Amino acid sequence: MTSVLYDAPGPRAKRRNLLFSVVFFVLLALLLWWIWQTMDEKNQLEWSLWEPFTTSEAWTTYLLPGLADTLKAAALSMVIALPLGAVLGIARMSDHSWVRIPSGAVVEFFRAIPVLLLMLFANEFYVRSTGIPSDERPLYAVVTGLVLYNASVLAEIVRAGILSLPKGQSEAAMAIGLRKSQIMSSILLPQAVTAMLPAIVSQLVVIVKDTALGGVMLGFTELLNTRSTLAANYANVIPSFIVVAVIFIILNFILTSFASWLERRLRRSKRSTGAVLGADKVDDVNAAEVGGTYGTGAGGSI
Numbered sequence: 001m002t003s004v005l006y007d008a009p010g011p012r013a014k015r016r017n018l019l020f021s022v023v024f025f026v027l028l029a030l031l032l033w034w035i036w037q038t039m040d041e042k043n044q045l046e047w048s049l050w051e052p053f054t055t056s057e058a059w060t061t062y063l064l065p066g067l068a069d070t071l072k073a074a075a076l077s078m079v080i081a082l083p084l085g086a087v088l089g090i091a092r093m094s095d096h097s098w099v100r101i102p103s104g105a106v107v108e109f110f111r112a113i114p115v116l117l118l119m120l121f122a123n124e125f126y127v128r129s130t131g132i133p134s135d136e137r138p139l140y141a142v143v144t145g146l147v148l149y150n151a152s153v154l155a156e157i158v159r160a161g162i163l164s165l166p167k168g169q170s171e172a173a174m175a176i177g178l179r180k181s182q183i184m185s186s187i188l189l190p191q192a193v194t195a196m197l198p199a200i201v202s203q204l205v206v207i208v209k210d211t212a213l214g215g216v217m218l219g220f221t222e223l224l225n226t227r228s229t230l231a232a233n234y235a236n237v238i239p240s241f242i243v244v245a246v247i248f249i250i251l252n253f254i255l256t257s258f259a260s261w262l263e264r265r266l267r268r269s270k271r272s273t274g275a276v277l278g279a280d281k282v283d284d285v286n287a288a289e290v291g292g293t294y295g296t297g298a299g300g301s302i
Contacts, residue, residue: 039238049236053243058230066226067247073139073222074208077146081207082200084147085154090184092159103155111152116213119145123218138221142214150207154200161196162188194266201259205252223247 009017039045052058091103110118123141126132132140165188173183215225223244231240 042238044238049234049239052230052234052236053239058234062226062230063223063243063247066221066223069139069220070208070211070222071251073142073146073211073214073220074204076143077150077207077211078204080143080147081151081154084151086158086189088151088155089158089162092155093162095180107152107155109152110148111156113149115145115149115210116217117145118148119214119218121145122148138214138218141218142211142220142222145214146207146210150203153203157196157199157203158192161192161199164195165191194263197259197263197266201256204259205255208252208255209248 036045043049088103088107091099092107094100094103119141122144123137126137126140162184169187169191170183173187178186211220211222212224214220215222219225227240227244231237234240
């Protein structure tokens with residue numbers, strides 16, 4: 001059986017793929033065994049280092065508050081960056097140069113600056129020009145840096161998703177007299193959302209992970225920052241890193257799983273009924289249409 005993208009592998013290719021798979025899993029097992037042995041030699045598998053994670057104190061005092069701040073910063077950044085990125089992406093395709101050029105300059109400027117520098121600049125701005133309390137300032141700086149950087153990236157994703165649609169969509173809409181704003185809001189954007197969704201979700205995962213930059217440089221009490229305090233109190237640096245890594249993996253897996261479910265739902269909602277008419281049904285429909293046309297014409301002539 002062949003596919004549109006590739007030919008079905010033959011017997012030799014199947015044996016080669018099987019050999020590569022076996023070799024990969026053997027190497028993976030050896031790597032995991034080496035990691036296990038190394039941690040055991042360094043006494044990182046002792047129960048005393050992992051026991052704090054079985055108590056409520058480590059979670060309620062350190063991990064859960066840090067996770068809450070991580071989710072808070074990520075959620076605020078997503079809510080602001082998504083519509084801002086959509087506006088900038090659409091503005092970059094405007095026919096008016098006074099809209100297209102400034103929006104393009106904004107996107108290219110903030111996309112070129114590392115997000116950590118944006119956080120530092122934002123923090124310095126809030127220190128010198130605002131009266132935001134010092135305990136809330138890191139959150140503002142982190143959200144500002146994430147919004148500026150990710151909105152510029154999302155703008156390019158939106159623009160690429162819209163440009164990927166066939167030109168016939170816009171031409172057909174223009175032919176029936178729709179304005180450009182109506183074409184964008186009613187035809188292009190709804191179709192482009194499904195195509196853009198995987199890239200958008202990838203950027204949302206980046207937002208969740210980049211909140212850790214604020215903890216490293218600005219003292220923002222996110223998950224990775226509170227982990228360092230936990231490790232200092234319980235002297236379990238490696239186990240605390242592993243637990244936090246697992247939390248990030250679970251969090252991002254939930255996000256990507258939700259996005260996959262949403263993408264499938266959007267594709268099903270846009271799919272046609274798929275009803276196929278037989279030849280006799282098609283003849284009946286054509287006869288009815290022809291009869292209706294003739295009947296209307298006869299009535300009109302009378």
